[in-house]
Amino acid sequence: MQSQYITLSKPIILLFLSFAVLLVFINSNSPNPYISGYHKRIDQLKEQQFKLFKEIESNKLTSSEDKKRIKDQIVLSRRHLKKLDFWFRYLEPVAYKKLNGPLPVEWETEVFEKFEKPYKRFGAGLTLAEIHLEDEAIKDTLLCLIKSSLNTLPTYSADSITSQLKSHSHFYLCNRLFLLNLASIYTTGFECPDTSLVIPEMSGMLNDVKQIYLEFNNSFPETPLSTKYFDTYTACLEFVNSQSGNYSEFDHYTFIKDYVNPLYDLNHQFILDYNVASMSYVDYTLNKKAASIFDKNLYQGQNPKGIFLRVHDKKVLSEIDKVGKLLFFDPILSGNNQRSCASCHKPDQFFTDTLSRTSLHFDHQSALSRNTPSLVNVGFNHLLMADGKHISLQDQALAVITNAIEMGGSNKDLLKNVLSCSEYNKTFKKLLKYTPQEKEITIEHISSAITLYYSKFSNHYSPFDEAMNKTAGLDESAKNGFNLFMSKAQCATCHFVPQFNGVKPPFVGSEFEVLGVPTDLQHSNLSPDEGRHIVNPAKETMNAFRTGSIRNAAFTKPYMHNGVFNTLEQVIDFYDGGGGAGKGLKVSNQTLSSEPLRLSKTEKANLIKFINSITEKVGREIPPAKLPASDIKAYNRRVTGGSY
Numbered sequence: 001m002q003s004q005y006i007t008l009s010k011p012i013i014l015l016f017l018s019f020a021v022l023l024v025f026i027n028s029n030s031p032n033p034y035i036s037g038y039h040k041r042i043d044q045l046k047e048q049q050f051k052l053f054k055e056i057e058s059n060k061l062t063s064s065e066d067k068k069r070i071k072d073q074i075v076l077s078r079r080h081l082k083k084l085d086f087w088f089r090y091l092e093p094v095a096y097k098k099l100n101g102p103l104p105v106e107w108e109t110e111v112f113e114k115f116e117k118p119y120k121r122f123g124a125g126l127t128l129a130e131i132h133l134e135d136e137a138i139k140d141t142l143l144c145l146i147k148s149s150l151n152t153l154p155t156y157s158a159d160s161i162t163s164q165l166k167s168h169s170h171f172y173l174c175n176r177l178f179l180l181n182l183a184s185i186y187t188t189g190f191e192c193p194d195t196s197l198v199i200p201e202m203s204g205m206l207n208d209v210k211q212i213y214l215e216f217n218n219s220f221p222e223t224p225l226s227t228k229y230f231d232t233y234t235a236c237l238e239f240v241n242s243q244s245g246n247y248s249e250f251d252h253y254t255f256i257k258d259y260v261n262p263l264y265d266l267n268h269q270f271i272l273d274y275n276v277a278s279m280s281y282v283d284y285t286l287n288k289k290a291a292s293i294f295d296k297n298l299y300q301g302q303n304p305k306g307i308f309l310r311v312h313d314k315k316v317l318s319e320i321d322k323v324g325k326l327l328f329f330d331p332i333l334s335g336n337n338q339r340s341c342a343s344c345h346k347p348d349q350f351f352t353d354t355l356s357r358t359s360l361h362f363d364h365q366s367a368l369s370r371n372t373p374s375l376v377n378v379g380f381n382h383l384l385m386a387d388g389k390h391i392s393l394q395d396q397a398l399a400v401i402t403n404a405i406e407m408g409g410s411n412k413d414l415l416k417n418v419l420s421c422s423e424y425n426k427t428f429k430k431l432l433k434y435t436p437q438e439k440e441i442t443i444e445h446i447s448s449a450i451t452l453y454y455s456k457f458s459n460h461y462s463p464f465d466e467a468m469n470k471t472a473g474l475d476e477s478a479k480n481g482f483n484l485f486m487s488k489a490q491c492a493t494c495h496f497v498p499q500f501n502g503v504k505p506p507f508v509g510s511e512f513e514v515l516g517v518p519t520d521l522q523h524s525n526l527s528p529d530e531g532r533h534i535v536n537p538a539k540e541t542m543n544a545f546r547t548g549s550i551r552n553a554a555f556t557k558p559y560m561h562n563g564v565f566n567t568l569e570q571v572i573d574f575y576d577g578g579g580g581a582g583k584g585l586k587v588s589n590q591t592l593s594s595e596p597l598r599l600s601k602t603e604k605a606n607l608i609k610f611i612n613s614i615t616e617k618v619g620r621e622i623p624p625a626k627l628p629a630s631d632i633k634a635y636n637r638r639v640t641g642g643s644y
Helices: 010-028 033-058 064-082 085-091 093-100 126-135 139-157 159-166 168-184 195-219 227-242 252-273 314-328 393-401 411-419 422-434 443-458 463-468 476-485 568-576 601-613 633-637
Strands: none
Touching (some): 033 139, 033 195, 064 093, 064 195, 085 139, 085 195, 093 126, 126 139, 195 227, 252 476, 314 443, 411 422, 463 601, 568 601
């Protein structure tokens, strides 16, 4: 009987095996639409950048027509760059400053640089080229700015960058940053000098990103974006296309609330479901469990627990909080047993002092040079104090306690004085087992208890947050005020969503601005306070101050580092007039535009309505009924909260 199987000769078997291996090789090396799309866009940007460079090189720059030709090429180059923003801002954010840097020189300190001296970073690229074209139009400078950008492009083709494209993880992290930037900077004119192009540029970018989404789903079918995500994104595109191209008429409020924030929630779920992992410092502070951009756990700039970082037991944390509260109100920390943290950071005034321009000096007579900063939301900054002097809440607390003109305490006596109270001694001895790195009670235990106590007051939400999270509505004038804040009033180019401070996505650095703050309401002189220059001396840092949060500003007067303004109306008028330079003061390095905003009375009123809407529901704090008794009888005369 003939066999039912066909017997193949050895050469034929080898031929089949070779063919199979070839198919595997072809499949493993077949073009990936997502990765090839990335490289194709880089080539297109490079080609356009060369055209821009050649246009500048051959241009005489003697007429408005000459400048327009260059401007047109810059606009085209920006259009190509925005096709890559999705990746570039995440994969190598420092190099991005050479492509589209907003400032010629930046000293902002990233999260890992908090522990080393800041260094100068030179910006280059399209934004600066456009600004220079309008201001001076020196050919060599323009060529240098674009050449620097061209020289930076190969960075994004390096193996260290492109290797990340082979995994789905980077995509969802890129997308998270993209969505955060949609809420924070892309509609504000932060880096687009021509405000008439802000919305059209963003609209084009949104369409480009949809194509990136399609390429990704085609290349990564096991970890795709869902139909629901695409439907929401398509609705977002339709909304943008239905809006005015004027960024002052654009509905930023609805855009973020109904589209960007829901997309962020969906992306956050993908990050969890697909086990997305990160190795980038860009993600250092972000919490992947936060489902909303307006979740107070979105990012963390500080460690409020300090030495108690490893403690998670709620009962133990409650004990630390309790002793921290006692210490906050206890003048035993001061050099004269008359002053406590609560003397200046008054809990019933959002932990600031609204009753004086600057708080009283330790000597009872003179005044301090700077306004008392609110402690609410202080943890959403990487650098602390107006000049960014401190890098941790605990360092800040100890610096104030031991400052001769503030609380006048001393490191030498602080621990001894606190532990002279048996209640403190007993509590900290009990807590010592939770800090195995320390065998004895230290001043870090004291400072950490204090920071843990007051940091909990940063976890509250405002009516605006509730509206963004769709748990409440918002007054129409407040919505209009927010839209102004994000556009014509130019507030959001320094005070970024969601904390409305100087920490922009990906929330790893603190920005400083030079506003030209005066000494008085008549703008007689520039404030002599050097600000950031004291900590990091440089021409650009002179009179620069950390951008604080506008949250709770309706109840945290006076304003500015020196408390010069007592009302929000005065602050808005100052910005409306172009800051110190706009008011006639000589401020050569002012980062705030000196051009007037020309806000109407109604617009100013709406801005204040919006600022009122970000007042958080911080509950009333009742001071301790009594303070722990000390073995030193003289200390038992101290008053809860201090006597001045």
